[in-house]
Amino acid sequence: MTAVIECQGLTKHYRRVTALAGLDLTVEAGMVFGFLGPNGAGKTTTLRILLGLVTPTSGRARLNGRPVPDPAGLAGVGAMIEEPAFYPWLTGRANLAVLARSGPAGASIGRALAQAGLAELADRKVKGYSQGMRQRLGLAVAMMRQPSLLLLDEPANGLDPAGMAEFRALLRSLADGGTTVFLSSHLLAEVEQVCDQIAVIQSGRLVSQGPARAAARVRVLVAPAERDAAVAALARWAARADGADGVLTDTADGRAVNQALGQAGIWAQQILLERPALEAAFLSLTGETHAAAGR
């Protein structure tokens, strides 16, 4: 696999504020990669550095194998950073035409508008667009050169439920067609559904990187008096007590767990296969509480 994004020790200070504090990150080609972090973690700063909009204080970054900010590295890259902004006195189509002329030839405006679901509204002036329509136009800008790498910052903001479903399908179809998608988002459910890999950053550092869907695990409910014996019987799967009558294991093999309990003379009340939600993992990694996340 080829790395399309590489960051090594990337730091960025804005006067007294540290936005990035030695970020190391590698993204391989051909996947949908989720980039998660709480507000102010450094996600947008990372994207801006990759796109050459912001100069890092130290560290190195490479985009498509070329050092940032080499403009040649931007060839084949489509991007949407934060809330997309356009020229309000122009139509959506004219905005795309202006941006197409601002870069190399080869943009396909009609196809990008159709992909973003904006073909019928493209001849209206942008000043009359809703936030969701602006978001779709931002996606069209990012996709108009048929990029091999898409960098998207909170792209689903303002989309209605149908729009989000379309957006998920679009990202999957792009990935299936070989496009690498780097998706920065705080919508954990969206990321979980669409991404292959995720990275979590906090305070400008990478705290976790791995598959988007956590491994399934087996939870066993036993009589409280037998809980400790069950933990011992399932020790080979890193079993640990979880509540008065619960035991958690790091395996998805319910049959093997049941068999081990039977051999120890313990009869389970329930054996459950469960998959921890990304939100729980995210909150655990970033040290945030549910209450804080809901603010």
Added chain:
Amino acid sequence: MRLLGAELRKLARPLSWGVAGAAALFCVLLAVGGAHNAALAAHTPPGHQPTCPELRLTGARCGRAMTAERARLRQFTAQPAQVAGQLGPLAAGAEAAGLMASLPGALALALLAGAHIGGEWSGRTLKNVLTQRGRRWQVLAAKLASLWLAGAALIAVCWAALAIAGPVLIRLDHLPAAHQTAAQALGLAAAQAGRALLVLAVFAAMGLLAAVLTRGTIGTTAATAGTLICLLILATLPGVARWTPATWVQAWMRFPAGQASVTTLPSNFWSRFISATGQPSHLAGLAGLATLLAACVLAAMVVFGRSDVSG
């Protein structure tokens, strides 16, 4: 050229049409006033020329006073024909170029620079442009060129407005025929318009630098207009006037010195602020403006090349 085309497309906006309309209206209103005053002068007797005994002057002092008085009378009687000459369809190009290469044009370009360049920061659209191209100097060059072309278009608009309104005003105010051939009028207009293009490039470059420094619409307009007005004020100070960009514009454009009155049709809105004495030569004006243009562009490129685009 693709990028320049994109920048020109962005300039096709309501504000640009408004500025062009206001510039045309300003030129026409100025011509209406100038033609009317010239018509009044044509029908007013020049008045009694005082004698030396009446002035209680003798010798050389009397001679100088008489010479000045004769010049005033000549100017007074020639005023209607001169205004008619300025308002001819061809010669109006010189009038339009003079106005746009002076304060009205400077303020118009400050406004356009704020919206067209500073507005990329205020509207948070700069990131879109830079992620398409990547090379910042090209973006700045296209911005500068498009703003300069907008200034040139303002000359054309004013010229067209005066070329239409001028003959009508000459007829309505019964001004005498101008004493110049079509070739002379066209030559004068072409020369002034050509010189004005350099001045407009300097105004545009100042707007460009103001934009990369202030990063906003209002800041760019205020900084550009404020700097130009400060330069005009600086030009009134004895000792430093020769070295200010305002006097370089005056020298390069060959604006007649000391236009102190708007009762006749002014060829510019610049020289009335500048002393007639101690002006640099025409070539010194050219050198000064060229240096200022290069310095503004270079400074803008360096600042923009190093700055973070975080909006």
